[in-house]
Amino acid sequence: MSESAQNEPMTWYLAHKLALRSGDQDMASSSVEAVGASASKDPKFLYACCLDAQKSGDKLCLLKALKKLAEKFEFTKPGDVYFPALLRAMIRLQVALLNDEEQLHIDPATMVNDVCETFEGGELPIRLWYMPRSSC
């Protein structure tokens, strides 16, 4: 892999950090998408995005970063990413956003659908846990 390709996630991670600082949710969203889309199999960039979003206090940005992490690593067997914990974090956020009356621009129907989807995703890590080792 060329150097420029390797630096890609780092560049977008920085863009995400800047977007959070300036409160630009759209930019944060597209940056975290780009980090996720990079070829890197290392979850550290997305983890870092999650931590930054958490520090910023922007629940929607945090949820987006966690979702991206979940999307990218949902099919991995227990390893770098402990999926149940990730799903729990997402669910807690989604429920908090549902109950948060100040989040006026969120469509409650979409958030309800999201919660259901996340719980439905909860079965996958269990099935993967029991998959025969020989399939690795």
Add this chain to the structure above:
Amino acid sequence: MLLQRDPLEQDGSKLFPVSELNWFSKNSYNLGVKYVNQWDLRCVARIFTSSLSIIKYYPRDLPSQEMDDLALRGMFCNFMISTAYIALGRAEDRIEVRLENYLNARKYIKGFDEELETRLVSMVDEFKLDLQSKLATLLAFDFEAAICLKSWDDLPVIVRKSGSCKDLQALQVMGDLILRAKTSPTQGKVPPFG
């Protein structure tokens, strides 16, 4: 049978932590109970289905109190899911979707019935009465769904089961449903009751 997992996998590997299963199954269940009157019924059905789907991953050698709790949770999930699908079926104009809702309702009513039958012998009386009354309610729904799906052969079976629940109201509801089915021009021919 709701529980399928053997305590020891063939290669001796560990089971998925029960604490995790509890978190997902219980929290989805609790959310469903909390928001049953507020959420879209399809989401209500989904969240209880999530809770139910986790139950089959529990080991079968848990203490009996926990096994009973699991069975109860499973049955309540079946009850809530089937009730949601009945309501969805009734409110639906599109015929294929309506039939699908009623079909789903029947599936989860069957789940409730089968689990209850397995557990009834060992159950405490206080729960027995409540669950049998829930079964009577579900059988009336099952009857309604069977009529809509034109599953005429199932009707006498449902009535017989209701008879053993000794719930007069449920039987009255069924009588009313069959009368309406006979006189409804869209229902086609209804065979006589055996």
